[in-house]
Amino acid sequence: MSAKEKAADPAQAQAGNEAVSRISEGTQDNKELTRIRISVGDGQETPVFKAGEKASLQINVFNSGNMDAQDVRIAPVIEDADSWPFELDKLNYEQKLGTLQAGQQASAFWGAGDGKLTVKSDVTGKAYKLVFRITYDDGKTGYETEKYIFVKTEAKEKPAEGGDSGGQESGGQGQPGESNGGASQSGSLNQELDGGGFINNDPVISGGGGTESGSGSVPRVIVTGFDTEPGEVHAGSDFKLIVHLKNTSQRTAVSNMVFDLQAAASGTEAAAEAPAFLPSSGSSSIYLEKIAAGGTKDIAIDLNARADLIQKPYGITMDMKYEDSSAVQYEAQSSLAIPVKQEARFEFSEIRIAPDTVSVGEEANISCSLYNLGRVKMYNVKVRMEGEMIEAEEQFIGNLDAGGTGTIDSIVTAVKETAGNEECKLILSYEDDAGNVNTAEQKFPMTVMQEMIPEDMEMMAGEIPEEGHTPAGMIIAIIVLAAAGITAAVVLIKRRKKKSRGLEEEELFDEVERFTEDER
Known part of the structure; x- marks a missing residue:
């Protein structure tokens, strides 16, 4: 079996x-x-x-x-x-x-x-x-x-020709002649290079005026690098790809050159596979009349990167056809890998303030959810609240995966009275894959009233008779009673506020729980 x-x-x-x-x-x-x-x-x-x-x-x-x-x-x-x-x-x-x-x-x-x-x-x-x-x-x-x-x-050795070289393997980032040691295996033209780059493969004779070049050698056209405009390619955007070419032969010019660029297919189970890059003009072919012996030329094409690409390099295969001075036809192939960036996309849910109005010296709870709507992970997410009327400590949320949800829950202390609603800011900071720090702001209104004075204290202060009409002993007794009343009032108010805040937090928790059950 x-x-x-x-x-x-x-x-x-x-x-x-x-x-x-x-x-x-x-x-x-x-x-x-x-x-x-x-x-x-x-x-x-x-x-x-x-x-x-x-x-x-x-x-x-x-x-x-x-x-x-x-x-x-x-x-x-x-x-x-x-x-x-x-x-x-x-x-x-x-x-x-x-x-x-x-x-x-x-x-x-x-x-x-x-x-x-x-x-x-x-x-x-x-x-x-x-x-x-x-x-x-x-x-x-x-x-x-x-x-x-x-x-x-x-192949069999042929008469040496100055400047000719074999197949080149490079890992450049788009600068002519630059190499970063990228490795490859011959025969694999569609492989991805982790950091972007290019690979050249040897040309072969495909027909024309004879079995070998009139000068006795094979003229090689190689990619020495490439550039993109803009420098970073973002998913869903248009860009120009500029490829730098060199004829390594010091004797033989090449002409009647046709280049065809094909991007590797990419897709998911939810979307049919399609090329990662599509030409903006609809044609993927480029014609170049001639490259002199030992000369260099650039070719360019306008491309569009698909919006659903994840952040990584994507390959482009470039097929080349050209002729030498004896009309011998050659075919060669090079591969490029273009890094694609994905912008982070996120949203905040409605910002909740509990209680919605506070007095100077009191605390308020500010909470909301952070939704990562993009295709990239957000690293080291932090949140802080800023405003002239509040003070707060920074909150660390951590890493947030693509499609994930983070919870923002911060306690602020009111320090200054406002004239009605005044603007505060929720400031979000996070790092991308490269460690670059990005920030975003979300504004929200907040009202802070003047510091509350207990009613018992005001009443007692109003009953104190004018000096000279009341015995000293009674004045002392009134002061002692007033102090005791103030203390009792402050304790009572704090207990009531603590109880009220607890009820509000419990109601908020019940709403979240009901929302979760509805989603299920």
């Missing part, structure tokens, strides 16, 4: 992508599944084969699972001769590796000893994707999976 496993994602140009076989043992109570996990090419560099040479190919096969793989066999999948860079001089290329224990590695060799592989003499210097079928079993069930690696080739 054989189960076919799915191969690794072909968009990842990386040898050693993993497939997993899992065999359940016992009941569902078992905490660990026994598994066989096969990968290829671990720790190996991409091999390079020169046209016409005798060579050997070694591939490491690793079992990173916790169960032995038995009767392991590996063989290349050759669908047509053009997909295999070696001469087909054998009927069977299968290699037997025997039992591959858990955590162990074995190597498969093609071309060992006298049976060397012969690299085809007509390889053009491109990269080949070699697919291998691996079969194995666990003692009960047989399994089959397909893995792939990439190998590079070098």
Whole structure:
């Protein structure tokens, strides 16, 4: 019985992508599944084969699972001769590796000893994707999976030409000739570069006046960088992409150049996949008449970034077609990765003040909700209340995920009387992915009355007779009684306010709870 496993994602140009076989043992109570996990090419560099040479190919096969793989066999999948860079001089290329224990590695060799592989003499210097079928079993069930690696080739040497260079791999950020060491694997043109950048691949002859250039060399047109206007590309906005080109040949000019730019598709389950960037004019092709030997030129195109893109780099593949002075036609391909920024979007709910009117020296509770409506995370969110009539401490909310809700709940103290409603500010600050601090304000009105004087104190003060008509003892007694009355009044007022505030907070909590139940 054989189960076919799915191969690794072909968009990842990386040898050693993993497939997993899992065999359940016992009941569902078992905490660990026994598994066989096969990968290829671990720790190996991409091999390079020169046209016409005798060579050997070694591939490491690793079992990173916790169960032995038995009767392991590996063989290349050759669908047509053009997909295999070696001469087909054998009927069977299968290699037997025997039992591959858990955590162990074995190597498969093609071309060992006298049976060397012969690299085809007509390889053009491109990269080949070699697919291998691996079969194995666990003692009960047989399994089959397909893995792939990439190998590079070098065409036959031609007369040296000053200034010509091979395929270039760069990680620049759009400045001509600038490189930041971005790495890639040949043959993967649509891969994303984490920080943005570009990749160049070698040209191939596609037709025209002969099989090679009239000067005996292949003129290469490469991307040396790119710029965008504006400098940052925001989702949903228009921008201009300016690509810097260079003809590396010091002898041969190239002409009749056509460039076609295609953005990688991007989408979610809720939205059909579509290109991340679309040309504003409707055409993705650019024509350039000529680049002189050793010369540079720029091409530009107006694009629009989709509004629903998340914040990350998105790839653009640029296909190039051009001719040399002998009308030999060439095709080449470069890839660019353009970082896209997403603006943070958020809203405040209605700001509630409890109680709605306070006196100097009293406290009020100010609360609302913060909704993150954007597609980016808000980091280190903080809130503070500002106004001439209030004092408050800063509140730290923390990180707020896209689509999340934060609660703002602050206590302010009234310090100054207002003439009716006066304006206060809720000031929000947060950081983006790069650590840049952003702020926003939300205004709200607030009323502060003068400090309240207890009625008992006013009444007692009014009953004090004028000096000279009342005995001193009675004056002292009245003062003592007045002080006691004031103290009792203050305590009573504070208790009433505390009780009132508690009832208001309880009503607010009930409203929130009812709202939550309605949402459910």
